[in-house]
Amino acid sequence: MEIGRIIAYLISFAIMAGIYAVFCLGLNIQWGYTGLFNIGIAGFFCIGAYVSAMITTPKPTGLYAEYVHQIFGLNLPFPLGLLGAAVMCGIIAFLIGIPTLKLAEDYLAIATIGIAETVRLIFNNEHWLANGPRGLMGLPQPLSDLVDPRYYNYIYLVIVVIIMIVIYLLIERAIRSPWGRVLRAIRGDEISAAMSGKNIFNFKMQSLVFGAMVMGIGGALYAHYTKAISPDVFTPLYGTFIIWVMVIAGGSGNNKGVILGAFVVWAIWIGTRFMTEFLPYTLKARAPYIRYLLIGILLEFILIYKPQGLLGEEKKVSKLLE
Amino acid sequence: MAELVVYGIVLGSIISLGAIGLTLVYGILQFANFAHGDLMTVGAYIALFFVSGPFAWIGIPDNTFGPFSFGWRMVIAFPFSMLAVGGVSILLDRILYRNLRNRGSGRVTLAISALGASFIIRMVVLIIWGADYRFYRPGILRPALKLPLGVKIRPDQILILIVVFLLVILLHLFLQRTKMGKAMRATSDNMELARISGIDIERVITWTWGIGGALAAAAGILYGIDVQIHTGMGWNFLIPLFAAAILGSIGNMYGALVGGLVIGVAQQVSTAFLLPTYKSAVAFFIMILILLIRPQGIFGGGRK
Amino acid sequence: MNHSPGINFILKVEDTTVGYSEIDILYDVSIALGSGEIVSVIGPNGAGKSTLLKTIFGFLKPKNGKVIFKDEDITGLKPEKIVKKGISYVPQVENIFPSLTIQENLEMGAFIRTDDYSSRLNEMFELFPDLKKRRNQRAGQLSGGQRQMVAMGRALMLDPLVLLLDEPSAGLAPNLVSMIFERIKDINSTGVAMILVEQNAREALSMAQRGYVLATGRNVLDGEAKALLENKEVARLYLGG
Numbered sequence: 047m048e049i050g051r052i053i054a055y056l057i058s059f060a061i062m063a064g065i066y067a068v069f070c071l072g073l074n075i076q077w078g079y080t081g082l083f084n085i086g087i088a089g090f091f092c093i094g095a096y097v098s099a100m101i102t103t104p105k106p107t108g109l110y111a112e113y114v115h116q117i118f119g120l121n122l123p124f125p126l127g128l129l130g131a132a133v134m135c136g137i138i139a140f141l142i143g144i145p146t147l148k149l150a151e152d153y154l155a156i157a158t159i160g161i162a163e164t165v166r167l168i169f170n171n172e173h174w175l176a177n178g179p180r181g182l183m184g185l186p187q188p189l190s191d192l193v194d195p196r197y198y199n200y201i202y203l204v205i206v207v208i209i210m211i212v213i214y215l216l217i218e219r220a221i222r223s224p225w226g227r228v229l230r231a232i233r234g235d236e237i238s239a240a241m242s243g244k245n246i247f248n249f250k251m252q253s254l255v256f257g258a259m260v261m262g263i264g265g266a267l268y269a270h271y272t273k274a275i276s277p278d279v280f281t282p283l284y285g286t287f288i289i290w291v292m293v294i295a296g297g298s299g300n301n302k303g304v305i306l307g308a309f310v311v312w313a314i315w316i317g318t319r320f321m322t323e324f325l326p327y328t329l330k331a332r333a334p335y336i337r338y339l340l341i342g343i344l345l346e347f348i349l350i351y352k353p354q355g356l357l358g359e360e361k362k363v364s365k366l367l368e
Numbered sequence: 369m370a371e372l373v374v375y376g377i378v379l380g381s382i383i384s385l386g387a388i389g390l391t392l393v394y395g396i397l398q399f400a401n402f403a404h405g406d407l408m409t410v411g412a413y414i415a416l417f418f419v420s421g422p423f424a425w426i427g428i429p430d431n432t433f434g435p436f437s438f439g440w441r442m443v444i445a446f447p448f449s450m451l452a453v454g455g456v457s458i459l460l461d462r463i464l465y466r467n468l469r470n471r472g473s474g475r476v477t478l479a480i481s482a483l484g485a486s487f488i489i490r491m492v493v494l495i496i497w498g499a500d501y502r503f504y505r506p507g508i509l510r511p512a513l514k515l516p517l518g519v520k521i522r523p524d525q526i527l528i529l530i531v532v533f534l535l536v537i538l539l540h541l542f543l544q545r546t547k548m549g550k551a552m553r554a555t556s557d558n559m560e561l562a563r564i565s566g567i568d569i570e571r572v573i574t575w576t577w578g579i580g581g582a583l584a585a586a587a588g589i590l591y592g593i594d595v596q597i598h599t600g601m602g603w604n605f606l607i608p609l610f611a612a613a614i615l616g617s618i619g620n621m622y623g624a625l626v627g628g629l630v631i632g633v634a635q636q637v638s639t640a641f642l643l644p645t646y647k648s649a650v651a652f653f654i655m656i657l658i659l660l661i662r663p664q665g666i667f668g669g670g671r672k
Numbered sequence: 673m674n675h676s677p678g679i680n681f682i683l684k685v686e687d688t689t690v691g692y693s694e695i696d697i698l699y700d701v702s703i704a705l706g707s708g709e710i711v712s713v714i715g716p717n718g719a720g721k722s723t724l725l726k727t728i729f730g731f732l733k734p735k736n737g738k739v740i741f742k743d744e745d746i747t748g749l750k751p752e753k754i755v756k757k758g759i760s761y762v763p764q765v766e767n768i769f770p771s772l773t774i775q776e777n778l779e780m781g782a783f784i785r786t787d788d789y790s791s792r793l794n795e796m797f798e799l800f801p802d803l804k805k806r807r808n809q810r811a812g813q814l815s816g817g818q819r820q821m822v823a824m825g826r827a828l829m830l831d832p833l834v835l836l837l838d839e840p841s842a843g844l845a846p847n848l849v850s851m852i853f854e855r856i857k858d859i860n861s862t863g864v865a866m867i868l869v870e871q872n873a874r875e876a877l878s879m880a881q882r883g884y885v886l887a888t889g890r891n892v893l894d895g896e897a898k899a900l901l902e903n904k905e906v907a908r909l910y911l912g913g
Contacts, residue, residue: 083476085483145660152400152479153659156610159402160652163607171643282603287487290480332495339491345484349477350467547783550772554780557769564729564763565826566755566784 057199059316060309064206065267067308069289071213071301072260078298078359079221080253081233083151086158088285089165090135090258094265095275096169097134098127099182102270115174116182124188128209128266135262139255147250162286170277181276185269206267213260214301220256221301229253233299283338288315291345297355306356315341371519372636378525378594380632381532385587386605387612387624388539389580395556395619396576397469399478403460403486404584405602405609406493411453411585412592412601413493418445419504435513435523437505438593446589450582457581458574460485466573486603493599502597528590535586536625539579543621548575556619607648608635611655617665626666630654679706682865683728683759683834688737688747690720690727697723698889700737705834705867710860712868712876712897714910715886721869722764724886725836728867729761730754741834756784760827764838767823770812774803777811777822781829789829796825799858817848821855828859835859835866842871853879873910877901885910 069087076082105111105119120126146157170179189201220226228249269275279285288311296307318340322333329336348355390404423441424430432439464481512520543549548571555562555572563569584602591601612631616623634654635647642650658665683705690698698720705711713721726732728739730751739747746754755761769777778796782789797804800821806814811822820840827835840856841849853875860866860879870876877883877897885893885906893906900906 081476083479145656149659149663151476153614153663155402155476155479156400156607157652157656157659160607160649160655164649164652167645167649171645283487287483290483294480329495332498335491335494339488339495342484342488342491346464346481346488349473349481349484350464353473353477547779550776550780551783554769554772554776557771558766561763561767561769562780563751564755564761565780566752566830567780568752568783 054199057203059312061199061203061206061271063309063312064203064210065264065271066289066292066312067210067305068206068213068264068267069261070292070296070304070308071210071217072257072264073289073293074257074298074301074304075217075229075253075260076257078293078300078304079226079233080229080250081151082147082250082254082257083155084158084254084257085155085282085286085290086160086162086165087261087289088280088282089158089162090139090261091265091268091285092162092165092169092277092280093138094131094135094262095269095280096176096182096265097262098131098266099185099269099275100176101130102127102186103182103184114180114182115177117175124186124270127270128263131262131266132259133262135265136255136259139258140251143251143254147247147254159282162280162282166277166280169280179277181274181279183274185273185275187270187273202271206271209263209267210305213263214305217260217301225249225252230299288341291341291348293355294345294353295348295355297357297359299359300355300357303355303357303359310356311341311344314344369637369640372640373633374519374521375525376633376636377629378521378528378632379636380629381529382587382590382594382628383605383608383612383632384625384628385532385535385583385590386609387616387628388536388621389583389587390609391613391616391618391621391624392552392556392576393580394613396552396559396573397465397478399475400482400610401580402479402482402606403489404580405604405606406486406489407453407457407581407584407602408588408591408605409493409599409602410456410489410588411449411581412588412597413497414452414585415442415445415449415589415592416497416502416504416597418448432505436527437524442504442589442593446586449589450585453585454578454582457577457584461573461577490599490603497599499599502592504593504597522594524593528594531586531590535583539583539621542579548572552576604648607655608632608651611651611658614655614663615658615665617667620665620667623665623667679704679709681705682707682742683867684738684740685724685728686738686740688727688734688739690723690732690734696735696889698727698734701886701889701891702737703867703884703891703894705865706881707833708860708863708865709882710856710866710868710880712870712873712880712883713886714870714873714876714883715892716910717871718888719886720889721886722838723889725761725838725867725869728754729759729836755830755832758830758833759836760830760832760834761836762823762827762838762840764842768811768814768819768826770810772811773808774811774814774822775807777826778829781826785830792829792831796828799828799855800825816844817851820844820848820852824855824859828864833865835864837866837868839869839871841875849875873906874901877911 073084073087076084100116100118101120101122102124103119104121105116106114142161146154149157169176176182187198187202188205190198193201232246232249292307292311293304295311297303315337318337322336325333386404386408390401393401419441423445428441428444430439430441464485465478468478468481512522543553551567551572552575554567555569559569588602608631612627613624615630616627631651631654635650638647638650681704685701685703687700687702688698689696689700701724703711703713713724715721723732727734730749733748738745741757741759746757769780772780778793802818803821803825811819814822840852844852849872857879868876868880877900880897883894883897883900884891893900
């Protein structure tokens with residue numbers, strides 16, 4: 047295999063891992079720092095991707111409109127797509143949070159599963175919304191006219207990494223602030239935190255919303271990388287579960303950890319593809335299931351043998367202690 | 369409309385069976401077992417295996433009983449599968465949950481591991497059987513009986529109601545009349561006091577998993593008989609199961625029974641106004657409503 | 673510590689220190705219980721009386737010291753083992769199974785028995801006739817006094833040698849308090865030794881042979897119950913004058 051192909055492969059790997067790292071950072075705000083058990087990540091993934099897609103593409107007209115239905119199409123540049131995705135996810139998170147944040151942890155989890163499922167059902171069945179099961183295609187890529195399409199991924203990788211780092215720095219800043227301390231107090235012992243007089247609900251809501259906004263950005267990044275999205279991408283397995291595995295593997299409550307977790311788990315995921323090359327012919331069709339099985343088993347191993355993940359929770363987080 | 373209600377009761381009885389298993393586990397172990405739906409899937413597939421595999425090999429006749437869509441093979445496969453899934457459920461506890469429990473893991477960690485278990489189970493089923501939809505008895509004509517009010521119901525569906533009814537009665541007798549059943553109720557009331565009294569908590573937990581798994585298998589098989597078998601069927605039931613258990617006050621077996629019927633009817637009736645694919649969204653909506661208005665469920669004293 | 677000469681001690685707690693990582697609740701506490709005796713442990717709130725019972729029963733493991741039952745060191749054994757050895761425990765709150773009937777509560781008390789315990793069950797109903805007529809009523813619907821009886825009955829189903837009672841009169845109306853103490857005397861007369869932890873110090877000491885006073889996790893005073901009752905300090909501090 048020539049060097050060029052290997053590098054191209056690594057670049058695509060890094061882009062996807064980076065996108066997943068963004069999701070992990072979002073989940074880390076909600077779960078790692080505040081203890082919100084969100085199993086509905088796929089819902090925000092979906093909304094972020096679709097909103098950015100529809101902001102950045104024009105509304106179909108003429109004959110094209112017979113085949114592609116979109117509820118809106120603004121044809122605006124990529125940064126506005128990202129922004130729109132974040133804002134919309136934030137709004138939806140806020141609306142979801144009002145009824146559900148009062149619930150206890152595992153009830154919240156069930157609610158988030160339901161929400162993600164409902165979101166996917168709506169996108170799948172309401173064709174006028176975003177073209178139903180066929181989804182949207184031909185999504186634009188930022189700065190695509192700068193280079194030869196063969197080398198475009200380099201640019202996208204840089205975009206993803208920059209966004210990931212910016213989000214990382216923002217979150218690190220926020221976590222070290224008094225706001226961040228309250229979040230961690232909530233995760234540790236909600237009752238004591240409540241007794242210190244802070245309005246717990248507001249803090250949880252802020253955590254939910256910011257986390258969702260980050261996830262929305264992740265969804266947008268995904269959409270513009272793959273250039274085509276449809277509801278069957280945003281399944282509980284691909285859009286939620288694997289992100290949880292990444293966060294737990296890396297160390298929930300640790301931003302560096304979850305980024306590492308994203309890269310490691312994605313590497314394992316890609317690695318399993320090579321392993322399945324060696325499968326006997328009869329099992330080849332089942333290869334994706336075998337790979338997912340391995341990821342599931344990986345999660346259980348981590349939960350039992352190394353629940354704090356690779357890097358564990360950050361010890362010193364407050365500037366006052368350092 | 370009457371037909372929707374009647375079918376809703378049939379579907380609801382299947383949901384009830386699954387919800388009862390779920391609520392039993394939650395009542396004693398205090399965690400949301402996200403793998404419960406997939407236990408239904410396993411039950412359906414194991415029965416499929418028996419019916420098309422071993423029972424064919426050892427020569428159990430293939431003919432169906434009268435107006436029903438199944439024969440001896442299913443009748444024997446049914447309890448076998450229940451036993452098998454009860455065993456799988458206990459195994460899961462031994463390998464996975466017990467470790468985490470003994471370590472003092474919180475209910476969220478247990479729930480995450482259950483989520484992982486649900487995916488593992490589903491992947492194993494996919495690896496063995498593939499993603500195609502299956503039927504216990506493909507291509508059979510299943511004529512419907514006509515009841516008053518223009519309601520049509522298949523003989524299979526009447527049998528589903530009877531089977532659920534029988535299983536519920538058996539469970540009731542078990543919980544009320546046997547020593548282990550009473551110990552399960554006691555542990556669900558107050559696990560600490562059960563320990564103090566000398567009740568063997570691990571045995572109670574094992575029985576709970578076993579019964580929960582067996583009921584899930586039964587629910588899965590019945591659904592497979594009525595509709596079809598596919599690898600996502602259990603996961604699709606997860607929201608209705610939780611909705612039913614919460615509606616009926618989590619931990620309360622009889623509440624889960626009622627809750628299941630209510631959810632089933634609500635889902636079917638909703639198809640008069642909404643697309644059928646939105647049924648789980650309807651269950652979800654009801655669940656959110658209950659959690660907001662009366663989180664302890666109809667019968668109260670739900671969550672500890 | 674010199675408890676009292678000439679008594680056959682069935683349960684001894686020797687110099688135990690119990691607590692969580694940095695906070696200790698009991699410091700070097702010792703008590704002893706003779707066969708068939710009632711020993712009352714009294715003292716102000718937070719003195720560690722409940723902790724003492726929990727330590728004996730195995731819910732807490734002492735950092736130092738020993739718990740000895742019938743000359744066997746049972747320190748640190750889990751509750752499920754301890755209950756099998758002949759010590760039963762009645763917690764202060766949540767001490768019945770509310771959704772089970774009275775009879776079922778008692779049956780659960782007998783869970784580990786492999787023999788026919790119906791005669792024991794009848795003995796419990798003789799002891800608590802009020803429960804007999806309601807044997808099929810759900811325990812959760814009972815009054816406070818009736819619940820306490822069920823709680824004690826449940827603990828007695830195993831024919832324990834020692835009964836640990838954590839504030840049995842707590843929250844009960846005064847007439848029920850005397851009723852419960854009457855029952856406790858009846859139970860004792862069948863040969864069951866008891867450690868009675870109580871806020872109601874006067875009643876507790878008047879029932880007991882010996883008593884211990886605990887305050888802030890330490891032994892303060894001990895001796896014959898009668899002597900403690902007449903002790904002016906005890907009277908002033910713990911008996912309400």
